[in-house]
Amino acid sequence: MEANAPIVKFHSVAKRYGDGALVLDGIDLSVETGDFVTLIGPSGCGKSTVLKLVSGLSPWTTGEVTVAGQAPRQARDRQSCIFQDATLLPWLTAQANVELPMRLRGENTAVRRARAAEMLSLVRLNDARDFYPRQLSGGMKMRVSIARALSVAPELLLLDEPFGALDEMTRNHLNEELLALRARAPFTAIFVTHSVSEAVFLSNRIFVMAARPGRFQAEVRVEFPCPRRPELREQPEFQAKVNEVSRLLHQVEGVEVR
Amino acid sequence: MEANAPIVKFHSVAKRYGDGALVLDGIDLSVETGDFVTLIGPSGCGKSTVLKLVSGLSPWTTGEVTVAGQAPRQARDRQSCIFQDATLLPWLTAQANVELPMRLRGENTAVRRARAAEMLSLVRLNDARDFYPRQLSGGMKMRVSIARALSVAPELLLLDEPFGALDEMTRNHLNEELLALRARAPFTAIFVTHSVSEAVFLSNRIFVMAARPGRFQAEVRVEFPCPRRPELREQPEFQAKVNEVSRLLHQVEGVEVR
Amino acid sequence: GKKEAPSPVTGSTALIKVRFQTDWFPEPEHGGYYQALAKGYYAAEGLEVEILPGGPNAQVMSKVATGRADLGMTNGDDVIVAVARGLPLKMVAAEMQRDAQGIMFHGENPLTSLRDLNGRTVMAGAGSVWIKVLEKRLGVHFNLLPLAGDLARFMNDKHFIQQCFVTNEPYFARQRGADARALLIASDDYAPYRVIFTGNDYIAQHPDLVRRFVRASLKGWTDYMTGDPAPGNALLKKLRPDLPDDFFAYSMQAMKDYRLVAGDPKRAERIGQLSSERIERQIKLLQEIGVLDKPVAEKDVVTFRFLPDDSWPGGKRPPLDVY
Amino acid sequence: MKRASAIWGWILPVVTGAMIIALWYGVRVVTGMQSWILPTPLEVLQAAVHERQLLLAAAGNTAVGALLGFTLAGVAGWVTSIVLGSSLSLRRSLYPWLLVLQMTPVIVLTPIIVLWAGAGLPGIVTVTFLISYFPVVANMTQGLLSTDRNLVALFRMSNASRFQELLLLRVPSALPYFLAGLRIAATLAPIGAIFGEYMVGSSAGGTGGLGFLVYSYNTQIKIPALFATALTSCLLGFIFVAGVALFNWAVLHKWHDSYEQPDR
Amino acid sequence: MKRASAIWGWILPVVTGAMIIALWYGVRVVTGMQSWILPTPLEVLQAAVHERQLLLAAAGNTAVGALLGFTLAGVAGWVTSIVLGSSLSLRRSLYPWLLVLQMTPVIVLTPIIVLWAGAGLPGIVTVTFLISYFPVVANMTQGLLSTDRNLVALFRMSNASRFQELLLLRVPSALPYFLAGLRIAATLAPIGAIFGEYMVGSSAGGTGGLGFLVYSYNTQIKIPALFATALTSCLLGFIFVAGVALFNWAVLHKWHDSYEQPDR
Numbered sequence A, B: 001m002e003a004n005a006p007i008v009k010f011h012s013v014a015k016r017y018g019d020g021a022l023v024l025d026g027i028d029l030s031v032e033t034g035d036f037v038t039l040i041g042p043s044g045c046g047k048s049t050v051l052k053l054v055s056g057l058s059p060w061t062t063g064e065v066t067v068a069g070q071a072p073r074q075a076r077d078r079q080s081c082i083f084q085d086a087t088l089l090p091w092l093t094a095q096a097n098v099e100l101p102m103r104l105r106g107e108n109t110a111v112r113r114a115r116a117a118e119m120l121s122l123v124r125l126n127d128a129r130d131f132y133p134r135q136l137s138g139g140m141k142m143r144v145s146i147a148r149a150l151s152v153a154p155e156l157l158l159l160d161e162p163f164g165a166l167d168e169m170t171r172n173h174l175n176e177e178l179l180a181l182r183a184r185a186p187f188t189a190i191f192v193t194h195s196v197s198e199a200v201f202l203s204n205r206i207f208v209m210a211a212r213p214g215r216f217q218a219e220v221r222v223e224f225p226c227p228r229r230p231e232l233r234e235q236p237e238f239q240a241k242v243n244e245v246s247r248l249l250h251q252v253e254g255v256e257v258r
Numbered sequence C: 001g002k003k004e005a006p007s008p009v010t011g012s013t014a015l016i017k018v019r020f021q022t023d024w025f026p027e028p029e030h031g032g033y034y035q036a037l038a039k040g041y042y043a044a045e046g047l048e049v050e051i052l053p054g055g056p057n058a059q060v061m062s063k064v065a066t067g068r069a070d071l072g073m074t075n076g077d078d079v080i081v082a083v084a085r086g087l088p089l090k091m092v093a094a095e096m097q098r099d100a101q102g103i104m105f106h107g108e109n110p111l112t113s114l115r116d117l118n119g120r121t122v123m124a125g126a127g128s129v130w131i132k133v134l135e136k137r138l139g140v141h142f143n144l145l146p147l148a149g150d151l152a153r154f155m156n157d158k159h160f161i162q163q164c165f166v167t168n169e170p171y172f173a174r175q176r177g178a179d180a181r182a183l184l185i186a187s188d189d190y191a192p193y194r195v196i197f198t199g200n201d202y203i204a205q206h207p208d209l210v211r212r213f214v215r216a217s218l219k220g221w222t223d224y225m226t227g228d229p230a231p232g233n234a235l236l237k238k239l240r241p242d243l244p245d246d247f248f249a250y251s252m253q254a255m256k257d258y259r260l261v262a263g264d265p266k267r268a269e270r271i272g273q274l275s276s277e278r279i280e281r282q283i284k285l286l287q288e289i290g291v292l293d294k295p296v297a298e299k300d301v302v303t304f305r306f307l308p309d310d311s312w313p314g315g316k317r318p319p320l321d322v323y
Numbered sequence D, E: 001m002k003r004a005s006a007i008w009g010w011i012l013p014v015v016t017g018a019m020i021i022a023l024w025y026g027v028r029v030v031t032g033m034q035s036w037i038l039p040t041p042l043e044v045l046q047a048a049v050h051e052r053q054l055l056l057a058a059a060g061n062t063a064v065g066a067l068l069g070f071t072l073a074g075v076a077g078w079v080t081s082i083v084l085g086s087s088l089s090l091r092r093s094l095y096p097w098l099l100v101l102q103m104t105p106v107i108v109l110t111p112i113i114v115l116w117a118g119a120g121l122p123g124i125v126t127v128t129f130l131i132s133y134f135p136v137v138a139n140m141t142q143g144l145l146s147t148d149r150n151l152v153a154l155f156r157m158s159n160a161s162r163f164q165e166l167l168l169l170r171v172p173s174a175l176p177y178f179l180a181g182l183r184i185a186a187t188l189a190p191i192g193a194i195f196g197e198y199m200v201g202s203s204a205g206g207t208g209g210l211g212f213l214v215y216s217y218n219t220q221i222k223i224p225a226l227f228a229t230a231l232t233s234c235l236l237g238f239i240f241v242a243g244v245a246l247f248n249w250a251v252l253h254k255w256h257d258s259y260e261q262p263d264r
């Protein structure tokens, strides 16, 4: 896995929507190729906004954001995103929804079929392949969305609370699958979650964010070797890291709570 | 708190959507007044469907469901529901969304204002009162939805993964607020969650569900006294219960995973 | 003028196609042409005439002016106005000596002259020349309702007055039991022809076809009016299965009663005739009432050279054939 | 339950129809109106039976004009909206002029239509087209612009081309709007064709259409037959509307919320 | 950036307009067409200036009829859709008959309209109403039925009455549909009024509207003036459309996706 070329770079970025209050302020971030960066912080602190800036869906107010040295919008073909909502097209079946990004890239039908089937079985939805979104449960929708994002093997993956609607086992299973995928086809990830242990299990860098305005309060480096095995979760070093992050988070939120 | 009159009763209920496969089968459930019942189980096992049957939003196929002795639809004025999605009206501000159920009940403006403000501060959204849903983050939307459901002080509260999109501290805070509310104005609750510790902390009965078709695999009674304090989470009995439920869940899902 | 090459009138040569545009759906007011068609008068002249039925917005003059039809028929005023607006057209013969437009009213509420219209409400075509004539000449003003095409209001209201064709609407109103009467709009003062006209280019290129068409058409009209109209009517009925048989008789009778086609012999009017003096008068009138915004010369609107000899006043063709 | 519902689908409009007919008779009796203003339903029916051959032939002619005009309007409306929906600049450049086209009274264009398209069928189709085109465009364009912004974000993120965004996202999500527009167009097409016949028609080639009959019955004061013509035109319209409804069902029932609402 | 965008909003249609005018002249030159078929824009403008008094007075008359008819159509369309949207039975009972009303050619109803409403303004308003009513109903009804099912579930769960569900949920969520319908109605109202004047107008009390002028200029073959009349009618229409656009903005911009799309 090559490293060290910064793929995402924020240079003292601030962001406000319209003429509202500052949502992000003084954000500096440099994500190296191969990093698995996690953003964690209280609800509404601006995590999704950071991802929106990276993907060029919303303009920043001051500072500068680059992705692979380019403006974010120019670098979209390197990225794939799992949004906080499932955002499935209601007129397509689960299978067709998963195929969508490949279709947009002009992949041929056979490849699309095969890859979508593979991804659907990864998220354990083989049986729901022909269901329309309105026939899927909340968690199933989210899993289709995950399958869709993973289907294109991106260079940079943005994940906005992808596993929040899933039960623990499915969640752990998908955590592991994510790492397995990463071992096969390395990608850089920016990950948003509310689960500290998930953050520690998956990432090598965790940013703890504070709110009003959203800012990076602390960075925690997680140095466990890759590939990580499920057993890691049981080890005391792991628990220690989890506790460290939790403590930071409590500090941040303690400020937040009046 | 009066107890023992069953407020929700399922008698060997089965359910399928259209002419699809059975989604629920052989469901027997009797929720007593004052119960806090939690449903926990793999994604897609039918938890939301159970809630839909209770609220009369979807018809069951065989068996019988009654709420307070009546058909579910007749008993809707006793219920309030937090849906898995936030389902806010996009043309109303956060405040107006919270006021909505009170408006539907013909509450007068002053009462509505006051109560909505109270609920918004409970979920820590005072500052976002005038925001439209599209200006809210995912977690904020969900919190508005929670505030809305709690604003009417229902007899029976249905909660479908209300806290899934929230960070741990906000989540714990709301767990505690929920119990506090319950101590002040007792209500019966049917709660869906993926967090075992949340389930144990909040409920007196936990049903572990299995999938295909959805069914109740095990019931766990949680006998900790009420009101429960946050410190309970640190106690070994608590951890033991969590482990018990987790084990049951793993059994269930082990069957599920091919 | 240029010498016209005589064309074979009969014989083995193929018939020459001529498209003739009428101003309305096929009706007895077009009887002469259908008679000519039915009796083979056109064929006898070497013409294969196609009668293009009109309808609302038939745009007869534009069609002829742009070559979408070779000849057409309409109210004589219209041709004068059209020429003033720049359409390259000329009248070549009169189809009727008097335009058939009239005013229809109930017998219970009679009009004796057009002056009686003053202050009334009349359903009539907005912008019609005759309305302006009444206003300017007689000082008659009335409230105008647009001509929507229905007779129901007439039937429902004994005071209702509307524009009509004297050959047409009164029949149906009477059929339904109304005592419908009609007053011809044309008078000594204001007497528009109904004319056959064609484009200047067509005159220049096919003068002979024009002559033959006029000759055959007038023959058809003469035959239709004085002989047995059955052949022409048979053609018409095929095209208009919706019209009752009696109607044809009524129309014919009206054309005769009002001396529409051949005019009044006492004034030396004859079938097909176009009088230079009358047209001059008409142009002057139109100018006077402000319909023509620029002067028009008689020679721009009419040519007399295609009139058969016997259609000239006194039966003699004038020596000059300047137009 | 499904079955009962289907039966009610027939019974209810028939009951209302009966009430309307009763009202109709009532109006006749109370106002003492004559049958040349408002014939009774029975008279209309008798006239319809009596004139059935003329009516049928005319309806056939009108149907051809209406169908061609409608199809043209649907297709052209679809294409235009896609062009308009594809870029703000195009929308700004063209939409005002489309409005001009829509708002120019057909009566003014009649001479041009007759001369360019020709009287009879081509002119009638043109008029029908002009009348039913804009509702499709207006609706479909609104639909294209109302696409869920989260889905648009998905497409933008996936680096979809403008064309893909339009074709794979905006067009399907605008379908309910398009179909509402098409439904309006379907009701406009037959009256558009009749109006066309009334304006630029000619009776060339037979009986002419229903518009011609309207003229004819109007001058002949055959008012019951006139109403029978209107009835025929409604029936024709219903065929169009039914066609659109079927299409609507086929396209939307699997996924659109108008086809699955929670139980009351 | 906002500013530049506003300027482009003016420049682009003007540029297209210039192109259309160029094309117009081109057609004139190439086809050798005469001004009695297609006058040049300059001739039209000259005619407009020359006839400005007649045109202005007529436009005023037409505007009154159009505005009244439009308002009536908007309000009645709104109310009707709410009635239709409130219950399946009502929808089944009434919708087919609304279609019948919409599909009955106005030409057939003219005598009844005149008899009941009277010639002149009342009749014109009625015709305008009949023409612009249905698009509002069709669109708004589709909108009422397309409400997000999750939101409907919320209302059902909250034990909302049918009336509340309709008023607080379905009506606001149908607004974009309603407004699309209103936009169509806005373009139809002025031509509807002109058509109304053409059919049931009356010259009593003045010039009698643009419909009279159309008739009159047509008979007198004053083609440039005829086009000037069409131009006037378009300008009138633009005022209506602009009104609806403003209303649209006021009602939707705060929350509807058509007013906030992600950056490309």
Ligand SMILES: Nc1ncnc2c1ncn2[C@@H]1O[C@H](COP(=O)(O)OP(=O)(O)OP(=O)(O)O)[C@@H](O)[C@H]1O
Pocket (backbone or CB within 6 Å): A128, A131, A134, A135, A136, A137, A138, A139, A140, A165, B017, B018, B020, B023, B042, B043, B044, B045, B046, B047, B048, B049, B050, B084
């Ligand atoms: N409207 C529908 N039509 C058909 N099938 C449906 C429908 N809604 C749900 N289902 C099916 O019912 C099953 C249970 O769905 P349900 O939403 O109850 O799951 P759940 O337990 O809430 O899952 P999750 O935790 O993912 O929300 C799923 O397999 C789903 O595919």
Ligand SMILES: Nc1ncnc2c1ncn2[C@@H]1O[C@H](COP(=O)(O)OP(=O)(O)OP(=O)(O)O)[C@@H](O)[C@H]1O
Pocket (backbone or CB within 6 Å): A017, A018, A020, A023, A042, A043, A044, A045, A046, A047, A048, A049, A050, A084, B128, B131, B134, B135, B136, B137, B138, B139, B140, B165
């Ligand atoms: N379109 C918008 N317009 C105005 N304000 C917005 C908009 N989107 C987000 N915000 C504001 O920006 C802040 C951060 O939102 P963001 O969605 O980034 O939060 P988040 O960290 O993802 O929260 P969550 O964990 O709840 O998803 C919030 O206060 C929100 O109100």
Ligand SMILES: [Mg+2]
Pocket (backbone or CB within 6 Å): A047, A048, A049, A084, A160, B137, B138, B139
């Ligand atoms: Mg977020």
Ligand SMILES: [Mg+2]
Pocket (backbone or CB within 6 Å): A137, A138, A139, B047, B048, B049, B084, B160
């Ligand atoms: Mg669920």
